Amino acid sequence: MSRPDFENITSGKEFNNWYWLKKEMVDICKRSNLPYSGSKFELRDRIMYALDHQGKIKPKKPKNKTTSKFNWAKEQLTLDTIITDNVSFGPNFRGFMKSQIGTKFYCHGDFMDWVKSNLGKTLQDAILQWEILDQRKQDPDFKREIAKHNMYCQYIRDFLDANKGKKFADAKHSWMKKKQLPMHNGFVIYEQTDLDLI
Numbered sequence: 001m002s003r004p005d006f007e008n009i010t011s012g013k014e015f016n017n018w019y020w021l022k023k024e025m026v027d028i029c030k031r032s033n034l035p036y037s038g039s040k041f042e043l044r045d046r047i048m049y050a051l052d053h054q055g056k057i058k059p060k061k062p063k064n065k066t067t068s069k070f071n072w073a074k075e076q077l078t079l080d081t082i083i084t085d086n087v088s089f090g091p092n093f094r095g096f097m098k099s100q101i102g103t104k105f106y107c108h109g110d111f112m113d114w115v116k117s118n119l120g121k122t123l124q125d126a127i128l129q130w131e132i133l134d135q136r137k138q139d140p141d142f143k144r145e146i147a148k149h150n151m152y153c154q155y156i157r158d159f160l161d162a163n164k165g166k167k168f169a170d171a172k173h174s175w176m177k178k179k180q181l182p183m184h185n186g187f188v189i190y191e192q193t194d195l196d197l198i
Contacts, residue, residue, distance in 0.1 A: 002180055012048030016186050019179040040149050079124040083115055100127050109147060151188045158190035174198050
């Protein structure tokens with residue numbers, strides 16, 4: 001069974017049984033006169049809602065308003081700068097962090113998540129946390145968590161971890177076959193039976 005064309009899908013549940021690239025969902029939204037900005041999951045939910053509600057647009061949830069007026073793009077940052085609810089990881093922030101940590105600094109997801117969830121702490125605290133996170137790389141068993149929306153990378157990693165003798169090409173071939181099959185919630189997840197696909 002192969003994935004049906006979008007035009008032949010009649011419900012959100014049916015749509016959600018299949019894997020869709022983000023660019024495919026953007027195109028579906030454009031053709032269906034739906035807003036087409038947002039994450040892959042936002043697009044999926046928007047399309048499913050429209051399918052289940054005669055093409056209506058899903059109501060937007062109100063955004064949380066920031067209370068801070070601190071301008072992360074223009075203010076001079078110091079070690080004592082307090083992390084606020086409107087923290088931005090733009091050039092000013094990154095430049096400051098590089099000036100404190102050195103050229104090895106980069107703004108990875110684990111660090112940004114820590115900063116966003118530690119409002120009220122200082123940039124000095126953030127630097128110390130970055131160093132702690134950076135130390136994890138020394139552990140040979142450490143693997144950075146892959147973002148939920150990046151199913152391809154997670155699938156490849158899981159495939160290769162479970163099948164030590166297999167090559168990247170095998171994992172990719174399995175991914176290409178698996179993503180064409182119906183699945184729960186449109187998530188392509190590696191299973192040992194996927195070896196039958198290669």
